[in-house]
Amino acid sequence: MVNIGNIQLPDFPLLLAPMEDVSDPPFRAVCKANGADLMYTEFISSEGLIRDAAKSVQKLDIFEYERPIGIQLFGSDVETMGECARIASRANPDLIDINYGCPVKNVACRGAGAALLQDIPKMVRMTEAVVKATHLPVTVKTRLGWDDSTKNIEDVAERLQDIGIKALTVHGRTRVQMYKGEADWTLIGRIKNNPRIQIPIFGNGDIDSPEKALEYKNRYGVDGVMIGRASIGHPWIFDEIKQFVRTGEHRPAPTVADRVAVCRQHLDFSIRWKGEIVGLFEMRRHYANYFRGLPDFKPYRMRLVTLDSYAETSAVLDEIAERYAEELV
Template sequence: MSVQIGNIDLGEFPLLLAPMEDVSDPPFRYVCKQHGADMMYTEFISSEGLIRDAAKSRKKLDIFEYERPIGIQIFGSDIEHMREASAISSQAGPDLIDINYGCPVKNVACRGAGASLLQDIDKMVAMTKAVVEGTHLPVTVKTRLGWDDNTKNVHEVALRLQDVGIKALTIHGRTRSQMYKGSADWSLISDIRRDPRIEIPIFGNGDIDSPEKAAAWRMEYGVDGMMIGRAAIGYPWIFREIKHFFKTGQHLDKPTFAERIDACRTHLVKSIEWKGPKTGVFEMRRHYANYFKGIENFKEYRMKLVTAGTFEELEDILSEIEHNPRFDNPVSTVEI
């Protein structure tokens, strides 16, 4: 049975790319879509920034036809401003609007936004209702288990947000106090999915980093789909590998070194196209270590990549790496 969010058909068991600040921009989304992501989201966008027409926030509204279906994710602490941000975001033409109630970082959560709303469910419900009323598009939510171990209230959250009209819920299996430490606990996510009162899709998020784990957790926890974040950074092949394992029970071959070069080069080109030559080159530097993670004797080239200042220099370095016999067969050293 296909998973539906409003009129969006996501197939039988969708794999979603998580919205990640400073990561999930259009260039990164492009390579993940190429390798099997079923639905993606923008980086989270400040409602205050959208209302003030801040250039950085407006830039994050950029979406492209090849990305569909795609959601714009917004966050904020003021209910009316979130309603307004919902309307502004809808004009950019996404397929849905997503609300971030999960971000744990201090400059978001300590200002009353993101995971902070897990401490005030009534306000979260009112804010969600305002966002639903502010758009003609389906509204979804991403959140966590609760603020801390003593307030794991996500089951109440799921029921109450469903009542005010959200069309899907993604749950990260950690509390805000955990940040990204320890292991994700999917047992509460499973309890919600199995609650007969829940009629919307429930997606699990947290620690999915291999086809085996994805397959095992799909069976164990019964979710409608999975959202993958950190495991896709520098490794967009995670989506196709999981899908292949679901279908066959067999492992897909790891990406060849040529495929790594190709994905890295594509990411770089898209980065420059979207951000311009200077920013595109500079902001790509955070990705090189991830694309070539686990490759032995690569430190010299990694340093060259992160210090190069132009596309031409980077293209020369990538070509040199591509034709270096030292890397003819390095795949066995690569791990996700």
């Protein structure tokens, strides 16, 4: 077992990364159903939550079947982050996670996310404020450093553990790298093998196949892995990794019928959560991912992203299932 405070996870747990405009409750629902062990909300702005901004407040929505689930927060002000942790705790998640890894300009340039990697004393004060503000376990997601000359994650890991975080996830790139190049897990492995480190260490970055998950588990000794982009349109990756780690054998690839069924589940939840108009609109970003690789799919995608009724959309999904089942026999 892997323990995060009082939360018990299976050996080598698989975590769903918090992703803006992706890891909302409908997306989390299909990932949970396909093997994700621990999930997080989209990252929530502390300033937005303090102002009671509708978008930030809605991101606090969590459901019992999602547990264990963490609410992820980001911000640039120490006191505001503490107050935000108190507000988030009232939504009754299983843990609070702090985002020190987001590299995008409109976050980092406001002094939040990965920007804190340039001010480790402030990162420590902010983390301590969050730990003191909640009764829940506090975890952190961050990167190797700001750039190649400031890969300070080994020191960061020790300092954050010392003030009470219960787990650390490290993305194997610097902020300057954004999502380019290959993730470097060498320092992640060194943190895990540091005898001073007693909390779980999770690796993140480029885990896009069962083979790579098992290879990195064995090479770097991490307690588990966090998966982000590889799960978009392919929530089966969690169960695929679990079976491969357990047996060394691959699960059969999802059929077109499987893809249609999970896409429809995602759509149904999106509509239940946000209503038909918004639910349909927000699903539009997912269709191309669910049906990636199907030949001559563009006309179907164009229809799916323009329809504004559930009945019509459902009919197109039925049509896709029927056509490609025949073509791929």
